[in-house]
Amino acid sequence: MILPRHLSAELLDALSYSRVINIVGARQVGKTTLVRDILQHGRFISLDDDALLEAIEDDPWGQLQRLVGELKDGPLVIDEAQRSGKLSLAIKRIVDLGDQMGQFVLTGSSNIFTTLHVADSLAGRILTLKLWPMTVAETMSRGPSKILDWAISKSPDLNDLPAPETATRADYVDLVLSGGFPGIRDLDNRRRQKVYFDYVDTVVDRDVSDIVRIRKSDALRRLLDQLAIRTGSELNISLLCKLIGVQRNTVEQYLDVLIRLSLVVKLGAWTSGEARREIKNAKYHFADTGIAAALRNLTPRSFDPDADPKALGGLLESFVFSELLRSAPYQDNGFRFYHWRDQRGREVDILAESANDMAAIEVKASSSVSRQDFRHLEWFAGEGPGKTRKVTSIVFYFGEEKLGFGERRYALPVSCLWGATRK
Structure with missing residues (x-):
């Protein structure tokens, strides 16, 4: 079908x-x-x-x-x-x-x-x-998410969002591992990993050559492995050069090729002009978490409570970012995406900017949320560089309740990303 x-x-x-x-x-x-x-x-x-x-x-x-x-x-x-x-x-x-x-x-x-x-x-x-891989809404034959328009509206009302769907941590893990590629996402984990490995080989061996001739395809594969580990993170290019064994200009060329092939997305740093206080390094996200998870040989058991507690963090952030990015063309407002971090370690995972309005977004791989989770978002909007903007702060989490934490501050289940669809 x-x-x-x-x-x-x-x-x-x-x-x-x-x-x-x-x-x-x-x-x-x-x-x-x-x-x-x-x-x-x-x-x-x-x-x-x-x-x-x-x-x-x-x-x-x-x-x-x-x-x-x-x-x-x-x-x-x-x-x-x-x-x-x-x-x-x-x-x-x-x-x-x-x-x-x-x-x-x-x-x-x-x-x-x-x-x-x-x-x-x-x-x-x-x-x-x-055309990106499928959103979760598309896999459910639903319309595009309108959550970004909701976030920057004059008075966002939680009642305007559909009731969140019941979803367990295991359900979210399955979505992250599956990715959004038609014909691949519905395979079982073992077969899906094999197909994604073959997919990456085909891209490296064939599609890359349509753009540029590379001499070290093995180095490009090593770069993809490193990007999968670091998806949703700022990149230390110098470290990557050492790990991969190539020069800086080669890494930068490979990154450009992967971006042009829609495998990787560069998320630039938002700056207010206070250059001495803000970090300007870009983040890099795998455009589809299914590929990133396969390259890391991750399975549902990789996210068990006794496994690495940090394994899901970057992947979930990339998953949320990809859902927002794919839905952006269908909003009534135009959006640009950034991240933000200062030298004191305060950071905003995702900034969606539309003119003078912003949605400042934190992603949390937990079923609980508290005011403490808003501390960086609150500082950014109230005392930091976002104080001159109309900023709506959102924490996406694994819970099932839509919660308000004060003026324009909301905790939303991740499932709201495919529940807030066009009417």
Whole structure:
């Protein structure tokens, strides 16, 4: 059964006002399935066909002219577009000749319109849509979460949120381990780990080469292992260089590639201008916790009470962040994401900023919550750099009660991330 994706409505709408729709997302995230399910007309080609890829590389302008000329209705859909280094300029030439909306739909694991010249010349005529792994709401055939809009509303009311769902710690652990990749998330843990390992091998051996040639694929795999251990943490690049055995510029290049392939997300540090007091290091999150958990060989038993009590912390933070990130395009307000930390150790796990409004978010892998858990959030909003903003403080936790801890301070079950859906 094909589960509906939240991006479907946006894709259909984009066909009416954009010349080129460019759908970017990690391998096996569901891009091809989405397009085939939504588009009833047009022509579908895939650059996985080596003969077709070779023909386009030899004569991109002529081949695209021929394919477009053969169209009777609908767009030309080009799957695995990132495999061609000459496609973007040829598409630009064709788009320059007409004014047809929805003429091209591209899918790929990386964005082919990254060169400054092509991006600038197609400004206003190309729309890039990001398809992430599935949110929990999507796996339940529910609408997008609206919790960020709720957080920055004039007077957030707990009664406006749906009743939290009953979920145990084991239920949350299962969601973290499963991840959101269609066709993988429903496998049992042993098979899922094997598939995710094979998935990473394919990305390293094939997708990376579509972006850049690397000489040390084993070093890239070691970097992925280290990122899985450190997901949700600030990175010490110098330490990574020693652990992996490569130079700093190589690590930075590899990080950039993993970001472009949508495997890793860089969460920048929010700064107020008090440069001497604030830490500016970025955090790095695995875009999907299922892959991170598999690379660490984690199983449900890894999170037993007598196991490592810190094993879940970073993964849960990445899980919450990924749910918020994936729901952001469907809010009525635009959001940018950051984290914040100062030199005294005060920190905010996730900051969601919309103009002068902010949601300051702490993630806690516990079924209980107290005012003490708000201490950094309270300082940030009341005495710290957030005091000039309208800040709503939220602690996500494993409990089942929605709780208020004073003005614009709330403790919410993690399940609110897929309960607060669009009406």
